[in-house]
Amino acid sequence: VDLEAFVRGLPKAELHLHIEGSLEPELMFALAKRNGIALPYPSVEAVRAAYAFSNLQDFLDIYYAGASVLLTRQDFHDLAMAYFDRAAAEGVRHAEIMFDPQTHTDRGVPFAEVIEGLLSAMAEAQARHGMTSALILSFLRHLSQDAAFATLAMAEPWLDRITAVGLDSSEVGHPPRKFEQVFAAAAAKGLKRVAHAGEEGPPAYVYEALDLLHVDRIDHGNRALEDEDLVARLAAQGMTLTVCPLSNHKLCVVDDLADHPLDRMLALGLAATVNSDDPAYFGGYVADNYLAVARARGLSRDQLAQLARNSFAGSFLPQEVIASHI
Numbered sequence: 001v002d003l004e005a006f007v008r009g010l011p012k013a014e015l016h017l018h019i020e021g022s023l024e025p026e027l028m029f030a031l032a033k034r035n036g037i038a039l040p041y042p043s044v045e046a047v048r049a050a051y052a053f054s055n056l057q058d059f060l061d062i063y064y065a066g067a068s069v070l071l072t073r074q075d076f077h078d079l080a081m082a083y084f085d086r087a088a089a090e091g092v093r094h095a096e097i098m099f100d101p102q103t104h105t106d107r108g109v110p111f112a113e114v115i116e117g118l119l120s121a122m123a124e125a126q127a128r129h130g131m132t133s134a135l136i137l138s139f140l141r142h143l144s145q146d147a148a149f150a151t152l153a154m155a156e157p158w159l160d161r162i163t164a165v166g167l168d169s170s171e172v173g174h175p176p177r178k179f180e181q182v183f184a185a186a187a188a189k190g191l192k193r194v195a196h197a198g199e200e201g202p203p204a205y206v207y208e209a210l211d212l213l214h215v216d217r218i219d220h221g222n223r224a225l226e227d228e229d230l231v232a233r234l235a236a237q238g239m240t241l242t243v244c245p246l247s248n249h250k251l252c253v254v255d256d257l258a259d260h261p262l263d264r265m266l267a268l269g270l271a272a273t274v275n276s277d278d279p280a281y282f283g284g285y286v287a288d289n290y291l292a293v294a295r296a297r298g299l300s301r302d303q304l305a306q307l308a309r310n311s312f313a314g315s316f317l318p319q320e321v322i323a324s325h326i
């Protein structure tokens with residue numbers, strides 16, 4: 001089979017996906033119409049043309065603006081269902097999806113509307129595609145730790161349906177240590193922990209995520225490669241890195257996909273995985289990410305299969321379920 005068929009047929013887990021980042025411009029327009037919201041763009045083409053970013057903040061400004069069309073539980077259901085249908089068609093068997101409640105609650109959208117819409121889509125994905133999924137509640141790091149605590153309190157009635165907490169948004173200037181107490185509180189409630197670290201931030205932020213937030217995975221982690229001791233530690237403990245090649249290219253974390261460090265990570269013994277991050281904004285879903293980096297770096301099928309195995313091994317599925325996928 002050709003490379004594209006091989007990649008699509010490879011059973012995969014997706015571990016780094018912001019559900020708000022899967023909002024395609026077509027659905028953005030449909031929801032704007034349904035909710036009577038005016039968008040600052042005349043057309044789908046104009047929206048896509050605005051997706052040229054030179055760093056993380058450039059992207060985040062547009063990403064938060066796009067999320068303004070999401071108001072009701074039906075909107076969140078439709079958003080997530082579009083992602084699940086697409087992911088299932090390209091071999092994703094399990095998805096651990098991040099959502100940013102503060103992006104919505106700060107606009108007056110009730111937490112219940114957000115999470116109930118996502119949960120109903122997750123149940124439908126299971127029924128329709130046999131696809132399993134989990135929710136990661138992500139705190140916005142440009143906001144305060146107190147605001148994160150308030151979000152965790154809002155989530156209390158649903159904690160049995162939330163697998164982990166995460167940390168995303170503007171990295172530089174908002175180090176992991178800012179959220180040490182709220183991550184400890186989440187851990188005490190039995191939640192797993194992930195954090196974006198080393199996307200734009202320095203290796204010191206990856207150390208803080210490990211030592212202060214006690215994370216179970218590092219999202220991105222690219223800049224860990226600048227620190228040999230850190231690489232050795234991440235490799236020795238088998239820490240999963242959720243790497244996002246097309247995101248890295250679009251946000252100028254790497255200048256050229258041909259220079260992407262994914263295979264260097266594997267060679268260093270790091271448990272790297274491939275993920276789409278914000279597929280509607282970065283030009284591709286998870287299979288597109290595998291393919292783009294495979295072509296740019298000349299990855300072998302063995303390496304691609306290793307990345308797919310790493311994605312299940314790094315998931316929050318029970319060990320026996322992981323074993324059944326690998």
Ligand code: HPA
Pocket residue numbers: 018021056063168169170171196199247277278
């Ligand atoms: N980094 C930080 N915050 C985000 C991202 C990302 O790649 N995507 C959505 N929120």
Ligand code: ZN
Pocket residue numbers: 016018168196219277
């Ligand atoms: Zn991300």
